[in-house]
C-alpha cells in the first residue's frame with residue numbers, strides 16, 4: 299500500500315502524508331489517554347501516577363508542539379525508504395514480495411529486537427557524550443511527562459531515532475507495511491505507555507525483563523548527562539547488562555506498588571493537589587499565543603514549570 303503510494307506521489311507528498319498520518323495517530327492515542335488521566339483524574343488513578351503533581355497546560359502545550367517538530371524529522375527516513383524502492387536502492391516490498399510468511403515473521407523479530415537494541419544504544423549515547431546530550435536534552439525538559447512527550451524531541455535526535463526505518467529496508471528485504479505498522483503501533487503505542495506517567499498493575503515496576511512506564515518516568519525524572527538510567531525502550535536487558543538501572547529497597551522505592559504498600563498516596567494528599575484546568579488546550583488561541591484567552595481569565599494562569607534540562 300505505502301510502496302504504491304510513494305511510486306504515485308513522489309518523495310515530498312509521501313513525506314507529508316506520512317507526517318499527517320503520524321500526527322493523527324498521535325492525537326488519537328496520546329490525546330485519549332491524556333483526556334482520561336490528566337484532564338479527568340480520579341483518586342485511584344492518581345495513586346498510580348508517578349509524579350504526584352500534574353503539569354501545567356503551558357507545559358503540555360510545549361510538549362505537543364515539540365512532538366509536532368519530532369514528527370517532521372521522524373517521517374523523513376521512512377518517506378525516503380519508500381521513495382528509494384523505485385530506484386532499486388531500497389529492498390522494501392509490498393505484500394509477500396516473493397517471500398514466505400515465515401520470512402515475514404522473522405523480519406518482525408529482527409525489526410523489534412534490532413530496533414530496541416539500536417534505540418537503547420543511541421539513547422544511551424545522548425546521556426554519555428556531551429555533543430549528543432545537546433541534541434537530546436530537549437526531551438528532558440519534560441521531567442513530569444504526559445503521553446504527548448513520546449517523540450517530543452529536537453530534529454537531529456528524532457531523525458537519528460528513525461534511521462532504522464531507512465536502514466532496515468536498505469539492508470534486507472522487508473515488507474514496508476509491516477515495518478510501518480511495527481513502528482507506528484508497537485513502538486509509538488509502547489512509547490505512549492512509557493510516557494503515560496502512571497503505572498499499570500501488570501506489568502509493574504519490578505517486572506524482571508520488561509521496561510515499564512515507571513522506568514521511563516525514572517528516566518525523565520533522574521537521568522541526565524553522564525547519568526544514563528533506563529535508556530532502554532522495551533527490554534530491560536540492555537540496561538541490566540550496562541548497569542544503568544534504578545534499584546531501591548522497598549522502604550524507599552518510588553514505584554506505585556512500594557509507595558502504596560508503605561501507606562502513601564492518601565485521599566487527603568490527592569485532594570490537596572492542584573488539578574490544572576486543561577480546557578485552554580482545546581482553544582486555537584492558546585496554541586497560537588501560549589496565553590489563556592479572555593474566556594479563561596477567571597482561571598488562575600498556568601505557571602510554567604522550571605526548566606530542569608540543563
Ligand SMILES: [Zn+2]
Pocket residue numbers: 421424425434437438517521529
Ligand atoms: Zn533520555
Ligand SMILES: [Zn+2]
Pocket residue numbers: 437443447448493514518
Ligand atoms: Zn521519554
Ligand SMILES: [Zn+2]
Pocket residue numbers: 503504548551552553554555556557
Ligand atoms: Zn517498587
